[in-house]
Amino acid sequence: MAESGIYGGWVSHENHSGKDNLVGFIVVRRAADELEVLNLAVAPECRRRGVAGLLLAEAVREGRDLGARSVWLEVRASNEIALKFYNARGFRVAGGRPKYYRNPDDDAVTLTAAIEP
Numbered sequence: 001m002a003e004s005g006i007y008g009g010w011v012s013h014e015n016h017s018g019k020d021n022l023v024g025f026i027v028v029r030r031a032a033d034e035l036e037v038l039n040l041a042v043a044p045e046c047r048r049r050g051v052a053g054l055l056l057a058e059a060v061r062e063g064r065d066l067g068a069r070s071v072w073l074e075v076r077a078s079n080e081i082a083l084k085f086y087n088a089r090g091f092r093v094a095g096g097r098p099k100y101y102r103n104p105d106d107d108a109v110t111l112t113a114a115i116e117p
């Protein structure tokens with residue numbers, strides 16, 4: 001994320017038998033002192049190994065260095081795995097947006113966590 005930039009992204013790679021594989025990515029946006037997670041995903045066969053945790057920690061670390069004091073995101077209300085993932089990392093529910101998602105229709109849960117200076 002450039003100092004004056006708004007968007008940032010990180011990818012996680014693994015090397016298997018000489019082949020480079022993309023296993024996960026995160027996309028964030030920083031606006032003033034808020035960092036927003038726009039997308040975070042890990043390949044199904046690579047989940048539950050801490051990849052998403054590392055990606056989130058890196059994005060938050062750089063966001064903090066650039067002045068972010070809180071992190072925000074929206075997640076489908078039906079996405080129990082993501083809710084558990086963020087809850088385990090200190091996020092709390094800050095609100096919701098009814099019928100925010102399409103295909104399929106779903107409510108959004110807004111989650112936030114403080115970023116310690």
Ligand SMILES: CC(C)(COP(=O)(O)OP(=O)(O)OC[C@H]1O[C@@H](n2cnc3c(N)ncnc32)[C@H](O)[C@@H]1OP(=O)(O)O)[C@@H](O)C(=O)NCCC(=O)NCCS
Pocket residue numbers: 037038039040041042043046047048049050051052053054073074075079081082084085088
């Ligand atoms: C949510 C997601 C990013 C987590 O990626 P991950 O690399 O598996 O996550 P990590 O290994 O860093 O963290 C694992 C933690 O997430 C939660 N979690 C992950 N998979 C889970 C599952 N199948 N059941 C319950 N909890 C789960 C748990 O808290 C778990 O901790 P634990 O292993 O100590 O119980 C991944 O499941 C994913 O890509 N989902 C589809 C996209 C998505 O929903 N993104 C989130 C919206 S932005």
